[in-house]
Amino acid sequence: MIQLLGISKNVSQEIREKFNIRSKKLKEEMLKLREFLNEVVVISTCNRTEIYFNCDNTEKEVIDILFNSLNWECELKKYIFHIQDDKVTKHIMELASGFHSKIVGEDQILGQIRDAYEMALEIKSINGPLQRLFQQAITCGKEFKNETKLYEIPVSxxxxxxxxxxxxxxxxxxxxxxxxxxxxxxxxxxxxxxxxxxxxxxxxxxxxxxxxxxxxxxxxxxxxxxxxxxxxxxxxxxxxxxxxxxxxxxxxxxxxxxxxxxxxxxxxxxxxxxxxxxxxxxxxxLIDEENKQLRKERMESKRYVIEKHIEEFSEWYSLRQITPHIKKLKEAGNQVASDRITTYNNKFSTKNHKELANKLIKSTSDFYVNRAIEVLKEEKLKGCEEECLRIIEKIFMNVQN
CATH class of the missing domain: 3.40.50.720 (NAD(P)-binding Rossmann-like Domain)
Structure with missing residues (x-):
């Protein structure tokens, strides 16, 4: 489960300072967190402390883990927010596009997201869905920047x-x-x-x-x-x-x-x-409110870029859950082809016949297996994969329900 713990908006500078993780200690703190979490990336800037992580712990459990590991005072818990899955995806796409910057549209955050991602890669604290999410967010931020041309209304x-x-x-x-x-x-x-x-x-x-x-x-x-x-x-x-x-x-x-x-x-x-x-x-x-409003209007007009990348990641994340079933289908298809080829080779000794048989049988197997995988993906995106999977398993893998 992809999760995010961050500092609530409108928290004073004095409170934000209490959550700040110094850049010199960032790698050390991420490695400590990695002991408890499947994946972790930390974005720590002068304005923001956000911890993205992948684990199956409950909200209370992960908050306790993070606060204990980072030595944050318990009374500061009232200043945080915690979100999961789709809300995290939406948040980081908007973040990379400048929607959550103190000065709206400021693109410095995109470089900071990239730096956090590269640091996580370096220390091997990401290797799954979180890695893909950050890749998608960086791509989204770049495209959004090119589409909006906010440099025409410079604010930082x-x-x-x-x-x-x-x-x-x-x-x-x-x-x-x-x-x-x-x-x-x-x-x-x-x-x-x-x-x-x-x-x-x-x-x-x-x-x-x-x-x-x-x-x-x-x-x-x-x-x-x-x-x-x-x-x-x-x-x-x-x-x-x-x-x-x-x-x-x-x-x-x-x-x-x-x-x-x-x-x-x-x-x-x-x-x-x-x-x-x-x-x-x-x-x-608080300065330059007029420019801020102009940037907001232009950004809202290009929000379709963010929606596109949210959809792309959500599809990938959803289909990822059926990856083990796809692997089994391919293995079953290979076994069917292997069995048929062995039978055919035992009956015909001519080399040309064998080569022809191998190609024909393998291509037939691939055709039906690939079609089954395609249908399974389509049904998964519709939320109807269970019945489809039951039928496919019964046909291809001899699973009796």
């Missing part, structure tokens, strides 16, 4: 932050962290007419491909010396602690700050300064 955390800063006349930036969000922010910033951009990283060699003259890569020790030169700070590290404190800022200087990290990178008290404006992920999500 990084682009919102940069666009707001540019609209306020900012020319000098600092980006702290150079992961997915950081690199996107840098890309957006450099697409505008800016004067200076400092990129703060722990290891300067991680930004070795940066050749723009406006860019200077610095380490955390140099950060404080450069803060007095910038107007806007965008922080998006994976650090478990605050990386920008109030006392590090020039007290007489105005700052526009965007904290795109979970847990938070920027000291909340900075937002209380009269000469500073601080946006965290929740506040950024």
């Amino acid at each position: 955390y990084s682009s919102i932050a940069v666009n707001k800063a540019i609209n306020q006349g900012v020319k000098r930036f600092m980006v702290i962290g150079y992961g997915d969000m950081g690199s996107l922010a840098v890309k957006y910033i450099l697409s505008h007419n800016i004067e200076k951009l400092y990129i703060v990283v722990r290891d300067k060699s991680s930004v070795s491909d940066m050749e723009d003259a406006r860019v200077e890569v610095i380490n955390f020790q140099e950060k404080n010396y450069k803060l007095a030169e910038v107007e806007c700070v965008i922080s998006c590290t994976s650090a478990p602690h605050i990386v920008l404190k109030e006392h590090e800022l020039d007290e007489d200087k105005e700052y526009l700050l965007f904290d795109l990290a979970i847990p938070r990178d920027i000291d909340e008290s900075i937002g209380l300064r009269e000469n500073s404006e601080l946006y965290d992920i929740d506040r950024i999500g």
